[in-house]
Amino acid sequence: MPELPEVETIVRDLRPLLRGRSFIAVQSSRKRLRSAWDRRWNEAVLHRQIVRLGRRGKWIVIDLANDGTPMHLLFHMGMSGQLRVMSSNESPARHTHLMFTLDGGSQQLRLRDPRRFGGAALLVGEPSLADFFRQKKLGPEPARISPKEWANRLSQTERCLKAALLDQSLVAGVGNIYADESLWEASLHPAQRACDITPNQAESLRKAIVKVLNRAIEAHGSSIRDYVGGNGEQGSYQQEFRIYGRDGQPCRRCGTTVALVRLAGRSSHYCPQCQGEPGA
């Protein structure tokens, strides 16, 4: 589930709750996560000050103090992940896989992930954080990419726009919801070949992505099923969807019935009128 706006919301929620604090105990379940947690890390993260919380693509990055050697605690939410600070008294919800008890003992940072497509990792020293993301082939942040580089990246793939936007190596953080929302915003058809669009279209798409992601962050993300922020609260951007999940309903721009197709193995919603047909 969580795409860039949801992950950013989790980070913003957790930052004031975690910064400056440390873990005094870690409990891990035996269920294997896609990004598997090594039980030896339970000990390694203890008693280190949490220095910084950030985000890269859909990854949450927590820096721990470690005498000059970098130590990064990473989380990925997959499709159904939740990362929240909760009271230690609260009994863990089903599918809670990691629990980090905070100093003082009364609160815990908990990772819950029913589908287990997410996970966590600890990077100590080398490989560096940059190497980790290089190995993952993680592309640039949408807000940082230059118009020129963006147009260049799109021009180099024959895949359809929808598949290109979902490719984390082309641009980091966009998932199925915000790909559809951005393509609608830019009036571009999801099946259009990325290399076929004009420089002007590429630029309007870049702006649309940044605009949609920023609006979603302001709304604390989209809560469809599982998603909640780092404080357990739901987002509200699902109320502002222009196209995602609206198949069969009238387009908010022109009233034409919103269509649903399958592209890159994912459901893709678009308006046949104002997003045109590819090549048309």
Added chain:
DNA sequence: ATAGGCGCCTGCTGGC
């Protein structure tokens, strides 16, 4: 080398 398909998991929904 690139692009598409499948599998990994659990839970919920809709149709029969």
Added chain:
DNA sequence: TGCCAGCAGGCGCCTA
């Protein structure tokens, strides 16, 4: 009412 197929916000591996 109950069952089961199909589908869900992601991503890595395999194949053509």
